[in-house]
Amino acid sequence: MDRNSYNIMALAPNTSKKRETVCIFGTGDFGRALGHKMIQSGYPVVFGSRSTQTSNLIPKDAEVLSHAEAAQKAAIIIIAIQRQHYNFLTPLAEILHGKVLVDVSNNLKINQYPESNAEYLAELVPSAKVVKAFNTVSAWALQSGTLDASRQVFVCGDDMEAKQMVMDIVRALGLTPLDQGSLLAAQEIENYPLQLFPMWKFPIFLSLGLTAFFFFYCLIRDVIYSYVYEKKDFSFFIAISIPNQICPILALILLALVYLPGVLAAILQLYRGTKYRRFPDWLDKWMLCRKQLGLVALAFAFLHVLYTLVMPIRSFVRWRISSSTVSQALKNTTQPLNTTYAWLSDSYLALGILGFFLFVLLGITSLPSVSNNVNWREFRFVQSKLGYLTLILCTAHTLVYGGNRFLSPSSYKWYLPSAYMLSLIVPCIVLVLKFVLVFPCLDKPLTRIRQGWERNPQYSE
């Protein structure tokens, strides 16, 4: 046997060890799902219920007893019952003395009660050791085995030993315990499952705001202006032309906004000379939703690709091509091939294709099932180095698309520049700042700061 196989054996859980009986109060959906999973992991399970009659929904290897009888059989009791029924535990206080009570409960509203359910349980049974856990895992995910997205189990409690016992069970079930500290953290843990896409709010509201802005901007420039000055009705642009301008603009701006907070954080760290001072709240929050910003950007890039694919079958495009052909035929002329223009158009398409390919790669690597399979360095390489390369390619795609159009006065309708010009502002700022930051005179001190070096240690508080 080689050395590695010893290491593997040391890391594998000791499944041959006899597991302690676990008691679950409540034979409802969650109690049953957890009981089932525990039996699968080798734990003897005893249910404490108001009715000791077993039904075929209850795992067949589990015993069903009265609350008092079941509690006596185990050191750990999982309370799979809603908080409003907890008062039945008060008469059992003597039997529950010194036991570990695991509170798995959730509420219907954020901060529904002045204290967390776990703290309330600890008040009701002060002689027991209360631990909060499992509330962010759903009964359905436990039963169907689709725990990929919710493998993490937040655990908190005042008694270290009790918390450790619960975390051992969590690990034995193939889940990942995350110690959140004392029971004071229970309120926050109870609020997690009630939050509605907390990290998605900023990206979604921002993209809605930008979409509305660019929609009206393009409407004014491309539809209203033509109607007022040329009496032409281009209102059908609303269906494809305008969305196909908005989508790439948003994809590019949002992608740049993924990298802007990192650049701002670097500037702040350089200015402060330390990494130990907290970033302002807005920057912290912005950094936390970078993945969501990137995924929304990717969605817009996808839409841009789809809108672009239908271009050749649009009647407006077909009409333009045929009328140009007819007008050449009538004049008996042939437009010579403009190789500069052909080069520009092919380069613009090639940059778009490559940018989109890397964009998709970034999106794929942000999926938990993929990112769990790469190490930290590989993840950083993809998300940072390839991310910047994607931003460069997409910015170049937009720049080449515009070409020298920005020099022509006809590009400015009512003094408004083309929308694509506006979309270049944020990415160009990000790329210029990043370019400046890679200069050794800034990169070296920044690397040292990120390794823990401080310019003025006494001011780091």
Ligand code: NAP
């Ligand atoms: P449930 O299906 O309604 O089951 C609750 C159980 O509580 C009942 O089956 C009953 O068990 C017991 N019970 C009801 N009234 C009682 C009373 N007056 N006195 C004593 N026991 C009583 O609810 P659940 O979905 O399993 O949820 C149980 C707990 O787990 C809740 O606190 C919930 O927030 C939490 N949770 C649930 C999920 C989920 O996905 N369902 C996920 C995370 C956390 P007996 O008939 O055996 O006495």
